[in-house]
Amino acid sequence: MTIRYPNGKVYRQPSHSKSKPSKFANVNFGDRGMSLEEEINDSNTYYLENDIAVIHKKPTPIQIVKVDYPSRSAAVIKEAYFQHASTTDYNGVYRGKYLDFEAKETKSKTAFPLKNFHDHQIKHMRQCLHQGGICFVIIRFASLGRLFLLKATDLFSYWDHQQDGGRKSIPLTDIEQRAAELQYHINPLIPYLNAIDNIIDEKPSSN
Amino acid sequence: MTIRYPNGKVYRQPSHSKSKPSKFANVNFGDRGMSLEEEINDSNTYYLENDIAVIHKKPTPIQIVKVDYPSRSAAVIKEAYFQHASTTDYNGVYRGKYLDFEAKETKSKTAFPLKNFHDHQIKHMRQCLHQGGICFVIIRFASLGRLFLLKATDLFSYWDHQQDGGRKSIPLTDIEQRAAELQYHINPLIPYLNAIDNIIDEKPSSN
16 A cells, blocks of 8 residues: 655655665666665665665654554554654765765756755754764756755755745756766666765865 | 553653753753663753754654555554664764764663674674774663663674673673763763763774
8 A cells, every 4th residue: 555644755665675786776777666765775775785885764753652562572553643853864874974864856857946855954964064974965856867966065055045035946057066966877776975975085074 | 651662661752852951951860760762862962952963863663554644734654563673773973973872771780681782783883883983882780870881892792702602791890891981960961972082082993
């Protein structure tokens, strides 16, 4: 059955499967039916299994109201609700650095709407950046099949400008200039750590 | 109502409250009824609100089977199950470093049973360590009111020895020698980052 978040978005069960990412990456690369979340999870599995990085998606926080105990080994949650996370979805460690990011997609062909991000995500990324973490967003223009990695500091400038009455989206032309475009690959499906290498190697504290 | 994990441990709802930690820390410090998890969450709130570190407990992963949609804004989960996490409970960033840890307590007065840890947690900490993260466990001897921070590498040596038929717990006397003892404080309740400062400052890559 299809399970949806309150906002109507389809909920996907974390896979925890042991299937080699290499196998289905061969079949499914480049916008062929996987969600951006699935593509990133797949890439993270590749990075993990190849000792390149340890990056996980955090579980969705759930408020539990009622649990039944038919037996101690099989507690059944009978009433619970989706909660808003107080952080971003992904974090982990790579080359000794703390990484923290969010992944979002749009159907727009011309600009990335800022409403895809939430106050608490922006606040969390500012906090992590302040502690020396590397923070960014991976954004996909689904209709164009194009994928970018934008540094959080660049996102903040549009976010803050919006708060002051500025435009409510980031033009694709600006993203083309400021962000790193990511090309779909096989292993990993989305080689986004290459763009992180550039950030780390450029200026250690400029992310 | 009291909600329990399959292992019988009481489930505590994450607070997300905005109450000042300073207030209840004054009332509740030093083993006065809070669980170790609550004490660490409280300390992390203090560190976050004072721009010292960004460390969060990950939500418990839940497998969702059935959801009702009385309206789009209030999806109700009607059947779901607790899952085992594939990582440790806590991670975050401090002084530009990735921190990753687990917190456990025992009623024993003489040794810390290794059965408090799980294979996947040990594996995850090894992976994070390999990427340059700082990994450790915070362990509490509840009956003694004593609290220690033990580096993951020290834990591994006992863990591996156990796999080879060695003893199934770490003697308190060994912990006293190898770990940093943490003293309850007011703000934060458990000032565990002081011990991390020593790890960072001693040898940058020796954690």
